[in-house]
Amino acid sequence: MSGDAGIIIVGAGECGARTALSLRENGYRHTITLIGDEVHLPYERPPLSKQVLLDEAGPQAPAVLSDIVLGERAIRHIGGASASAIDTLGKQLILSDGRALSYGKLLLTTGAAPRRLPNAPTGGRIFYLRTIDDALALRPWIRADMHVAVLGGGFIGLEVAASARSRGAKVTVIESQERILKRGVPEPIAETIADLHRRNGVIVKCGVAVRGIEADERRVDISLFDGDLISADVLVVGIGAQPRTELAAQAGIAVDNGIAVNERLETSVTDIYAAGDCCSFPHPLYGGRRLRLEAWRNAQDQGMLAAANLEGAARNYHAVPYFWSDQYDHTLQIAGLVDEGRTVVRRDLGDGAFVLFHLDGEQRLVAASGVGPGNKIAKDIKLSEMLIAKRVVPPIEALAADVNLKSLLPKAA
Template sequence: MNEKGAPIVIVGAGQAAARAAQSLRTQGYAGNITMIGAELHAPYERPPLSKAVLCDDTEPTLEVLTATQFTECNVQFMPGVRVLRLDAEARLLHLDDGRQLSYGRCLLATGGKVRELPDLPQGAPRVHYMRSLDDARMLRGVLTGGIHLAVIGGGFLGLEVAASALRRGARVTVIESAPVLLGRFLPQEVSSWLSEALRGEGARIELGQALRAARTDAHGVEIELGSGEIIRADQVLVAIGLLPEVALAQDAGLAMDEKNGGILVNTACQSSHPDIFAAGDCASQFNAHLDRPMRIESWQNANAQAETAAAGLLGLPSAKQAFPWFWTDQGKHNIQMLGLGAPDLAYVRRGHLNEAKAVWIGHREGVPVHGIALNAGGDLRALRPLFETRKAFDTADFETSPLPLRAWVKSAMALQSTET
């Protein structure tokens, strides 16, 4: 690529965008980089929004890159600007301020947007969604002691906010349409433990409850459940998932993943157009560890794909694909996961739930597929090599062996080697 020609333009200014810009520089690119962000903020970390931003006495530092690092990246940053149209053939971006911007290659790091409930739209009084720093600040401002917060959606984000609200002294009701919390991600044993832990902290949890109707007025929020019960609250958070922000890609004619809605990219994060790449929440990439295209909404995936995309933009080989990893802080408890759950997995456990410290392996005929650690992140890191072998292990021995976990992993992998 001609480094003196049209710049690399990054559309988006989140985690993936910032790390991609940094990686372009560390991988040797000396040309122009332009980053366009719809928000006025410089790139910031989103995981603390539902936790530290809501709870800490002083708002934490959220920047993805320090001011010095951002300066060293030598990026032309355009905050508060939206891209209205992407003309792939002309290599041209049409901006909402009337300008047009040409590029040599483009990275779409547009992230996602919240799913909305028609009865509780964004911007309505007493209604909150959690995607941006401004969203978090607004919710924090109303989380005074004694208010009643209704949380619609018992996913990771909803439960994180529920725990933070309890910590701030609010009363909390969580409304989840599924019969269990996080049923797509956790086995029944872990889900039940988490439900009871939250109830123990004071949350009311309504499971298996569809939302029939909702309305707000000057006095509060009224939520009608499928059972007919009316729940009245002072404020409501809607946390029912994320949609990939792919309008630009669709309008430009890029190939999309029909199953998960993401922009289809190859191993280099290159889209169906050779000069357009995508990374982060908006991208769907085949995952070699899970044997299918995936759109993974995680901090780790944003960082990993940013590095891969930077290499792809420069025509360089990319690093080996990492095993998917995710974490969530549920109040005082930390849950980490490797891979993804599935209905047909069997689980084995080490540790004790009554001590709130355990690790599980979800397997298919002994082949590890899904790892979960409750307040035991180090144990999950120790298990990662076992997952990467994609070979069967002795499930009974995992539960009963007296060996410390790291020693057990070495023993299990040595046994795998003798069996091949």
């Protein structure tokens, strides 16, 4: 470390909080300061589109760090504060209230922000979902006498749709692409999820763009280019997210679809690192392809690696990308990058559950995706993740058959 100036972490979400915890677990003894622009303690975001909308009483997102843990681990948490500048030469972080905090090393875990609708009307009936305050504001509208329109057929939009239907609301999902889950989810799984929503009463409209949106104190009207007019009580917008890179860019740190880091999560400026949703990084399993992942697992994994490297470990990041989504009684899981696969092998698991294995040109397993009720696919996806990490070239007939994937793992030396 550079003296005892300590480590400052900008961003008090999953990644930043996990880094702070890991630093203490690794024996780091200097000052740790965790800065978040929300007044709340660090909390889990995945429940925002599910439990927080569904819980009958006292909805809240599970905390990552409590006041007790912060005190016991001597982690200084500054909530409701934003960083306005980084003095890279003087190694100081400038807060929006004018305070200047010195650092030995700095970690940026600034996350991502919802992509906003251009020229959309303002008002209390149009919602984005990123924070616990967003979820609590939306929650009263998710009820049986409401019509909830959802713009965007990605994970967030579909999870909100499932939660709204579970509470009895009428739901319409609008997706401009020809199908839902166009990004990173294979078509057979997207079709299964679309059918699941339709069976639960959701109207799913794909391949149609929005012509205009009007909102007043009574309703939101969404006019579509196919001539339809959808009149809803509330509109939830889930059209993607943008990495929060402004602070880094202003400091002269390289940006490339996120804050650009190397395999050790180091930015282009000495002693400044980045991790989580805000950063893009080269992945060794995919030929050094630069990725940016908006995923809970990635935030955890990179947070723990950042903690080690902030202390000088110089380890490379190589965790297999992993995504999941719970909708109704079904779970969708993906290990690896589906778009890297050229050959797809299907394994049926019964009860409508199935897994797709994605192989590259050398027949190496590069991804596995699955969907099904309960935990039907969990074991195969977990074992597939291990096979992907080991760069296994599996026999195609074994993937299609009822062969235990564990038997395909290389034997320990």
